[in-house]
Amino acid sequence: MTTIKDVAKKAGVSVATVSRFLNDSGYVSAEAAKAVTAAVEELKYELNPVARSLNTKKSNLIGLILPDITNPFFPELARAVEDVALTYGYTVVLCNSDENPEKEKNYIETLKKKYIAGFIVTSNQLDAPHYANANVPIVALDRTINEKIPTVSSNNKEGAIMGTNALLERGCRNILFLRGPEELNPANDRYEGFMEAIQSSNLQYQVVTCPFHFADSQEIVARVLKEDPTIDGIFASSDVSAAGALKAASLVGKRVPEELQIVGFDGVAMGEMLSPGLTTVAQDVYKMGAIAARVLIKQIENKKIDQRFYEVPVKLIIRGTTRSVEE
Amino acid sequence: MTTIKDVAKKAGVSVATVSRFLNDSGYVSAEAAKAVTAAVEELKYELNPVARSLNTKKSNLIGLILPDITNPFFPELARAVEDVALTYGYTVVLCNSDENPEKEKNYIETLKKKYIAGFIVTSNQLDAPHYANANVPIVALDRTINEKIPTVSSNNKEGAIMGTNALLERGCRNILFLRGPEELNPANDRYEGFMEAIQSSNLQYQVVTCPFHFADSQEIVARVLKEDPTIDGIFASSDVSAAGALKAASLVGKRVPEELQIVGFDGVAMGEMLSPGLTTVAQDVYKMGAIAARVLIKQIENKKIDQRFYEVPVKLIIRGTTRSVEE
DNA sequence: ATATTATGTGTAACCGGTTACACACCGAAA
DNA sequence: TTTCGGTGTGTAACCGGTTACACATAATAT
DSSP, X not given: XXXXXXXXXXXXXXXXXXXXXXXXXXXXOHHHHHHHHHHHHHHTOOOOHHHHHHHHSOOSEEEEEESOTTSTTHHHHHHHHHHHHHHTTOEEEEEEOTTOHHHHHHHHHHHHHTTOOEEEEEOSSOOHHHHHTSOSOEEEESSOOOTTSOEEEEOHHHHHHHHHHHHHHTTOSEEEEEEOXXXXXXXXXXXXXXXXXXXXXXXXXXXXXXXSOHHHHHHHHHHHHHHOTTOOEEEESSHXXXXXXXXXXXXXXXXXXXXXXXXXXXXXXXXXXXXXXOEEEEOOHHHHHHHHHHHHHHHHTTXXXXXXXXXXXXXXXXXXXXOOOOO | OOOHHHHHHHHXXXXXXXHHHHXXXXXXXXXXXXXXXXXXXXXXXXXXXXXXXXXXXXXXXXXXXXXXXXXXXXXXXXXXXXXXXXXTTOEEEEEEOTTOHHHHHHHHHHHHXXXXXXXXXXXXXXXXXXXXXXXXXXXXXXXXXXXXXXXXXXXXXXXXXXXXXXXXXXXXXXXXXXXXXXXXXXXXXXXXXXHHHHHTTTOEEEEEEOOSOHXXXXXXXXXXXXXXXXXXXXXXXXXXXXXXXXXXXXXXTOOTTTTOEEEEEEOOTXXXXXSSOOEEEEOOHHHHHHHHHHHHHHHHTXXXXXXXXXXXXXXXXXOTTSOOOOO
């Protein structure tokens, strides 16, 4: 392995000059620059990032902390983060937290010892002070940890209004809203949006809390559908719940979308594969991840951050679980 | 930050002794051990992994190279790798290769500079010599790179036989096999298994190549179903293709499973959410990832590896796209 | 009794970089 | 002419560990 000393020797200068040239710090004469460039080229020198880290107490590692990569929402996010990290020369460390503060803390500490450059955190039970005191750049997804930490999230409330109105415009008179877990920020924003839209319609509705879990929501929806057969629309806070609702409908014998219309939230790939295809309020997850990564890297590189809060627009995708709009 | 020197001073010994104690290498008296333990405790000393890496040219980073985490097969794999890595004190770096040898090479080189401990590689167009010469522990998934590199894969052929027989036992007389891309090893093994099972049945069949992509397979299946209305069973090489087939069936007006039975391959979560639920040959992806990680870590830690080839059994999951077995 | 081996420890070199500091040179300002 | 700030460079300390080597002592073998 060739080191900076080899380069210095070959170029006929000191290691300090080589280092200065490589880092573009301090003065280096054109002459020296040329000699170093040539030596680097000839020896195929590549800087050792570990040695550098030891000095600078910095690395190009980014920690991506998320509850569970297995949850269909996260792979795309991870992909986006990785893509932009790569273009900026950063490497992504994957951390599944299971929403467990202990695990999160552990990761943060382990990685800080490696001089990690920053974290992108998607978590719902963030130990706020813990993060705030982490003393390392952080970007949060879907949750404000503290005013100083930039946050990116979907426009959940707006999306919920869109989704509700989609059902209303298509003639629903008794909507069931599948509310997500209360400890989830986005779920609450969606709930707010739904309430705002439904209340201004003066129509009948019903709210049931339901985890973002297929079998559970299937069961819950089947029960509710039996209790109240007049329900003609379901707005689920997640596509997984919507899938459960769709399955429940088929078990209960409700035809979708003729007797019952369903709208989901998230826009995961699976929605397209269902029969009928799931109408949903799609988040631009890739964009969220990309923005989070870019903002984090800006922070890391001490560039000015123009904004502390990023809201990514959401899009209604009409597929087969809804009918065409009534005139 | 407290360093090994601080500990040495407080314990009244030299840094060498502290280091020996910490690494359990060389001789350390009980007395010294006690003093060091106390000092570590008191100063809350934590070893700096970067400094150690610089010396030992080792780290506890594991690179996970896969085509695209967004592909539903991989999140669970990544999760498994991460879980076992964590229990052994390793950290996982996520690398999306897009099956691009250039990107893979890049990752390998970048991470080797960081003294990465090893790689788990899932790729189908591996630049074999490149990996073989990487000079770092590797475990491959679904493809043999070279005899020296341990490989873990599903029992694809056996699984395909099971899937085919499931259709046969349920009365299918004209099966359509959706073969996966030829450059994929597992797809070929599945094809082999299907051929073996179908040929010993002397029944009619048809093979069509079809990418692991929803919209494409939907289109292909819809066409084939129209051309040959006597097809009464479809065995798809992946669940995504199977989902496409299911959708095609509903568009063409074939009732599933009454007129047409479908079996997929993979066992992704989405299968359960379809209506009817997808009968499939499920891979134990988590297990594959866990084994791969364990084997890699064994290699890294120079423990004996008893096996070079691991085949993880596959399991038939019967759901709604197949009927009950005929007597 | 001496030779040999096992045990225990400290000094200092080393891993491969970064950077504070000292110093030399040059042109411009005083 | 002196003074001074901008250039340009090298030496050596430092980041925080590991480890080769030298040395000392105790235990065992001969």
